[in-house]
Amino acid sequence: MELLSGAEMVVRFLRDEGVKYIYGYPGGALLNIYDALFKEKAITHILVRHEQAATHMADGYARATGKPGVVLVTSGPGATNAVTGIATAYMDSIPMVIISGQVPSTMVGTDAFQETDMIGVSRPIVKHSFMVKTPTEIPEILKKAFYLAQSGRPGPVVVDIPKDMTNLGEKYEYVYPKKVKLRSYSPATRGHAGQIRKAAEMLLAAKRPIVYSGGGVILGGASAQLTELAKTLNLPVTNTLMGLGAYPGSDRQFLGMPGMHGSYTANLTMHHADVILAVGARFDDRVVNGPAKFCPNAKVIHIDIDPASISKTIKADVPIVGPVDSVLTEMLSILKELGAKPNEALSAWWKQIDEWRGDRILFPYDRGDGSIIKPQTVIETLYEVTKGDAYIASDVGQHQMFAAQYYKFDKPNRWLNSGGLGTMGFGFPAAMGVKLNFPDATVACVTGEGSIQMNIQEMSTCLQYDLPVKIISLNNGALGMVRQWQDMVYNSRYSHSYMESLPDFVKLAEAYGHVGLRVRELKDLKPVMEEAFALKDRLVFLDIAVDPSEHVYPMQIRDGAMRDMWLSKTERT
Amino acid sequence: MRHIISLLLENEPGALSRVVGLFSQRNYNIESLTVAPTEDPTLSRLTLTTVGQDEMIEQITKNLNKLVEVVKLVDLSESSHIEREILLIKVKATGAQRAEIKRTTDIFRGQIVDVTSNVYVIQLVGTADKLDSFIQAIGPTSVLEVVRSGITGISRGDKVLSI
Numbered sequence: 047m048e049l050l051s052g053a054e055m056v057v058r059f060l061r062d063e064g065v066k067y068i069y070g071y072p073g074g075a076l077l078n079i080y081d082a083l084f085k086e087k088a089i090t091h092i093l094v095r096h097e098q099a100a101t102h103m104a105d106g107y108a109r110a111t112g113k114p115g116v117v118l119v120t121s122g123p124g125a126t127n128a129v130t131g132i133a134t135a136y137m138d139s140i141p142m143v144i145i146s147g148q149v150p151s152t153m154v155g156t157d158a159f160q161e162t163d164m165i166g167v168s169r170p171i172v173k174h175s176f177m178v179k180t181p182t183e184i185p186e187i188l189k190k191a192f193y194l195a196q197s198g199r200p201g202p203v204v205v206d207i208p209k210d211m212t213n214l215g216e217k218y219e220y221v222y223p224k225k226v227k228l229r230s231y232s233p234a235t236r237g238h239a240g241q242i243r244k245a246a247e248m249l250l251a252a253k254r255p256i257v258y259s260g261g262g263v264i265l266g267g268a269s270a271q272l273t274e275l276a277k278t279l280n281l282p283v284t285n286t287l288m289g290l291g292a293y294p295g296s297d298r299q300f301l302g303m304p305g306m307h308g309s310y311t312a313n314l315t316m317h318h319a320d321v322i323l324a325v326g327a328r329f330d331d332r333v334v335n336g337p338a339k340f341c342p343n344a345k346v347i348h349i350d351i352d353p354a355s356i357s358k359t360i361k362a363d364v365p366i367v368g369p370v371d372s373v374l375t376e377m378l379s380i381l382k383e384l385g386a387k388p389n390e391a392l393s394a395w396w397k398q399i400d401e402w403r404g405d406r407i408l409f410p411y412d413r414g415d416g417s418i419i420k421p422q423t424v425i426e427t428l429y430e431v432t433k434g435d436a437y438i439a440s441d442v443g444q445h446q447m448f449a450a451q452y453y454k455f456d457k458p459n460r461w462l463n464s465g466g467l468g469t470m471g472f473g474f475p476a477a478m479g480v481k482l483n484f485p486d487a488t489v490a491c492v493t494g495e496g497s498i499q500m501n502i503q504e505m506s507t508c509l510q511y512d513l514p515v516k517i518i519s520l521n522n523g524a525l526g527m528v529r530q531w532q533d534m535v536y537n538s539r540y541s542h543s544y545m546e547s548l549p550d551f552v553k554l555a556e557a558y559g560h561v562g563l564r565v566r567e568l569k570d571l572k573p574v575m576e577e578a579f580a581l582k583d584r585l586v587f588l589d590i591a592v593d594p595s596e597h598v599y600p601m602q603i604r605d606g607a608m609r610d611m612w613l614s615k616t617e618r619t
Numbered sequence: 620m621r622h623i624i625s626l627l628l629e630n631e632p633g634a635l636s637r638v639v640g641l642f643s644q645r646n647y648n649i650e651s652l653t654v655a656p657t658e659d660p661t662l663s664r665l666t667l668t669t670v671g672q673d674e675m676i677e678q679i680t681k682n683l684n685k686l687v688e689v690v691k692l693v694d695l696s697e698s699s700h701i702e703r704e705i706l707l708i709k710v711k712a713t714g715a716q717r718a719e720i721k722r723t724t725d726i727f728r729g730q731i732v733d734v735t736s737n738v739y740v741i742q743l744v745g746t747a748d749k750l751d752s753f754i755q756a757i758g759p760t761s762v763l764e765v766v767r768s769g770i771t772g773i774s775r776g777d778k779v780l781s782i
Contacts, residue, residue, distance in 0.1 A: 165633060170644045174687040177633070194687065229782065230629055230690040354681035357674070 050220040052181035053078035053212035056145065059188045061088045062222040065116050067107065067482060068092070069100035073120025074160060075147025078212035092482065092511055095503040097124050099475035101131020102501070105140050106439055106479030109462045112267060114141035114195040115479065121147045122160030125206075126167065130469060132202045133171040137466025138288060139265055141200035143191045144168075148177070150210040164206045173201030178211045182218050189223040198233025199352040200265055234351060237368030237376065245323070245347040245364045246380045249279060252321035253391040254343075254398075257281050258304060258333075261288030261465065262326015262350060262370055269293070269458040271374035272325060278381060280388035282399055284312040286327050287450055288465040295454035296434070301399070302408040305333035306602045307447045310613060311403045313600065317341055317609040318398075324348045326370045329360040330466075339607035349373050409451040411599070412614070416568050421445060421520045421592040424571065425452035428490065428518055431575045436488040437462065437480045441473035441497030444526035447598040449492040471500025477515040478508060488516075488579065495521040495545055495589075505558035508585050516578055517587045519551065522594040530597045534612075555587035565590040621650070621670050623695040623702055623772050625780060626683060630656055630663045634688040638665060641686065647671065647679050651704075651747075651769035662690065662782070666771045668747075693780050695772045702772035705742065706750040707732075709764040710757055712739040720757065727753045738763065 050058060056079050060068065069092045072080045083091055094100040097119045104115025119128045125146040135142045149158040165175050174194050176187045184207070191203040249255055263272050263285075269292045276283050276299055283293040284304045293300055302309030304316050316322065322344045327333070334340045337359050348355075348362035349370055356365045366373055411422045425448045428436075438453055440446040440463040455461045462480065464472040477491040491498075498519055508515065520526075528543040552562030561584045565574050571590070578586040600611040603618065612618045628634050635654060642649045647669060654665040669679060676694070683689050695702070706729075712720050717739075724731060724741050727749065733740035743753055747770055754765065774780070 166636070169637060169640050175633075228687065231687050352685070354678060354685055358678060 047219045047221070049217035051078070051082070051212065051214045051217055052178075052184055052207070053082040053214060055181070055184045055218070055220050056188070056207070056212065057082040057086045057089065058220060059185050059222065060116065061086060063188070063192055065089060068116040068118050069094055069103040069479070070118030071097050071100060071120065071124055073124050073147060075121035075149060075209045076118065076124075078209065078214055079118065079145075079147070079207075081214065091118070092507065094475070094507050096501065097127035098131050098471065099501050099504045099507070101128050101135065101142070101144070102472050102475035103479035103482070104142050105131060105135050105472075106462055106476030107483050108135070108140045108142055109476070110437060110459050110480045111483060112141075112265070112459070114143050114192060117142065117144045119144065119146050120160065121149055121164070122162045125162050125164040129167060129171070132168055132204070134464050134467045134469040134472060135202040136171045136173070138261060138464065139200050140202065141195040142202040143188070143195050144202060144204045146204060146206050148206045148208040151179070151208040152210065154208060164204060168204045171202070172204050173199075175204040175206065177206045178208065181211045181216065184211065185220060186223050186226060189226045190228060193226055194228075194231065198231075234368045235372070237349065237366040237373035239376070241364055241366045242373060242376050243380055245366060246377050246384070246386075248321055248345065248347060248364060249281075249323060250381070250384065250386055250389060252389065254318060254320040254395045255279070255281050255323065255392075256315050256319040256321075257283040257293070257323045257325065258286070258316065258327055259283065259289045259292050259325040260286040260327025263289055263292040264326075264458045266326055266351065266370040268326070268371035268374050271371055271378060275374055275378055275381075278378065278386060278388075280392050280396070281323070282315055282396070284308070284316065286330070286333060286465075287463065289327060290450060290461045291455035291458045294456040296456055301403070303450055304608070305330070306335070307451065307598050307600065308333075308602075309408045309451070310600055310611065310619075311399060311408060313602070313608045313611060314402045315399050317607055319344045322346050324350075324362075325374070326350060328355045329358065331359070334360060335602045335608055335610065336605040341608060414593070418593045419565070419568050419571060419591060421448050421522070421596055422452055423568070424518065424520055424590055424592060425449050425492070427572050427575055428492070429453050431572065431579055432488050432490065436460070436490050437477070437484065439463070439473045439477035439480060439489070439491045441491070441493040442468045442470045443494050443497060444530065444596070444598050445492050445494045445497075445520040448520070470497040474498060474501050474515070474517065475504050478504060478513045481513045481515045482511065490516040490518050492518050493520070494526060495519055495523065495548055495551070496525045502554070505555065505560060505585065505587075509559040512583075514581075514583050514585045517585070519587065519589050520592045521548075521551070521589050522592050522596070523548065524594055526594075526596075527598070533597065534601075551587055551589040555585070560585040560587060562587045562589065621668055621696065622676050623666060623668050623700070623770060624680065624683070624692065625664065625666045625695050625772060626692045627657070627690040627780060627782065628654070628663045628665050629688040629690060630661050631688060634663070635665070637686050637688060638667075638683065641682055642669075645678070645682060647675065651767075653769040653771050666769070668770050690782055691780055693774065695774055698778070699775040700772050701775060702746055702770050703744055704747050704750055704770045705744050705768040706753065707766040708741050708743070708754065708757070708762065710739050710741065710761045711737065711763060712761075713737050716761060720761065723753070723756050727756070729753065
């Protein structure tokens with residue numbers, strides 16, 4: 047039996063759990079743990095420049111790998127700086143373990159220096175949280191945290207550790223807990239067989255079906271099953287913003303994403319469907335538009351691991367609570383047993399869908415006369431230059447929607463964005479988290495001059511740890527999405543949506559020790575982007591001037607049905 | 620419709636705050652709430668009453684069940700059950716009022732548990748409706764102070780909420 051201090055237990059546990067990277071920032075309450083970390087060679091600690099970035103890095107890692115990211119932050123401001131990243135992970139069900147330092151237990155509640163009630167502050171944005179009360183419970187609590195973070199519907203778990211739990215001189219027996227049991231926690235391990243059969247029969251009989259799949263398919267590792275199901279029954283597929291890549295984006299059966307900025311084809315197909323197979327999607331308000339007018343003729347089959355996601359906004363006719371991979375596998379075997387072939391009625395349905403789609407691309411736009419770079423063209427060029435095979439982490443705003451619309455993701459876990467919380471500043475650190483763990487992969491952050499400045503300090507971290515991500519900044523000199531709404535709803539009164547006094551991003555990148563390249567003209571776009579990606583071992587900041595007047599279309603009309611959309615500044619459905 | 624939701628909760632610090640937090644966070648109502656440890660010291664029994672449409676109650680029970688510390692949950696109002704609440708009420712009791720209040724208390728099968736020359740403290744156990752009626756019967760001019768425990772309840776028959 048080994049004797050370890052609380053601090054050593056934290057570090058040893060992380061090693062035993064197979065954690066390779068942790069993202070954090072030291073401080074008073076964590077000094078014992080950092081001292082133990084100093085001696086541990088199996089774990090690499092990434093020192094960020096702001097704790098929010100630590101959470102997004104861990105988040106990026108988790109989204110790309112499916113494993114929980116680990117964050118280490120000190121008490122007080124360290125913990126509160128992490129809050130935005132924790133909330134981001136919570137909204138998108140991303141597995142994450144956040145270890146926060148706390149003032150000594152004897153001082154908790156006394157308004158001590160750098161004291162914050164982290165359990166209280168984080169309560170509404172975590173799946174669960176623990177405060178360590180005695181050093182001997184550290185291994186078990188951490189094991190529970192890892193188990194909770196990645197089982198069922200994943201999410202962030204906070205472990206708050208008062209400094210006196212980690213005193214270096216006090217040693218206790220340490221055993222790595224291989225398993226933990228929580229009597230009050232038992233996520234569904236399979237779906238109800240009868241319901242799955244009913245759903246399969248309903249799909250077979252459907253004349254106008256559609257698969258509407260979300261982030262749950264990616265988190266649940268069910269992309270292959272989803273694709274097989276859609277292929278078996280020749281079903282049209284739409285992937286939500288969180289679910290892009292779950293079904294190949296370049297496939298004929300893929301209609302683009304649905305919702306507020308979804309494709310004309312996807313939104314119309316959803317609206318006219320008779321059966322919607324919702325898989326790991328939660329009928330978010332950015333998808334359904336006005337719930338009262340949502341898909342009037344559709345029966346809804348809803349597969350989700352979280353019972354609370356079912357019938358929350360849209361009533362499910364066939365609810366199935368269970369892990370999407372096992373439910374879809376079971377559904378496929380039922381379909382095989384029934385000798386299922388695509389319903390003949392589908393040929394008429396596909397004819398209709400192809401009519402909606404026309405011979406155009408899924409998201410047609412006005413390419414202009416070439417005198418100014420359209421943001422859509424930047425993403426199309428990025429897709430070409432990276433051959434559609436990059437990890438793309440996005441910030442939040444118009445560029446995010448353009449990236450989702452024009453980059454055709456053929457694989458899951460390749461598209462990382464803050465879909466639920468909409469956190470500006472997410473993209474760059476998330477890209478860093480991916481690059482660290484996949485050093486040979488092409489990793490780009492699609493951002494804007496607004497979002498990038500929310501975590502731009504991490505260029506320093508990139509230099510320290512050699513993280514050559516590519517920053518594709520769509521610079522329109524304004525907060526584009528805010529401005530779009532101001533154009534559409536507020537009669538173009540641009541209240542505080544300008545970014546005045548922008549820095550010279552090229553010089554800024556150079557000041558941080560990286561490469562900055564500027565693109566002002568369309569003819570330079572592709573060659574300069576190619577140059578950027580050819581510099582494999584350098585971080586390149588591409589500052590691209592794009593059309594400031596461009597809007598994201600389609601845009602659903604508020605409180606309308608799925609099919610009610612603006613298609614351009616002047617046309618609507 | 621009013622629902623009485625009863626749960627077994629891990630008897631741990633912070634568990635109660637998660638239950639209460641859920642209600643404010645998701646904009647649900649809590650009308651009353653009582654909580655105390657059970658015969659098993661690792662568990663607390665929490666009873667709360669809430670009002671809402673069926674869809675909202677369904678979301679409330681689902682989200683409560685999602686809390687890691689909630690071990691078991693039952694919506695008592697879905698089947699036959701017994702509900703009780705305790706009322707302690709301090710009333711002015713002088714002159715002719717004294718006898719009148721005593722009579723009303725007897726009719727409601729309450730007990731006078733403290734007496735001074737001017738004041739009675741009355742204890743009454745029953746459903747929330749019964750307590751409401753009693754307070755009304757006493758009349759607002761006599762009432763000095765009202766304390767209610769919040770509703771607690773148990774299902775009738777063989778059904779048991781335990782682990």
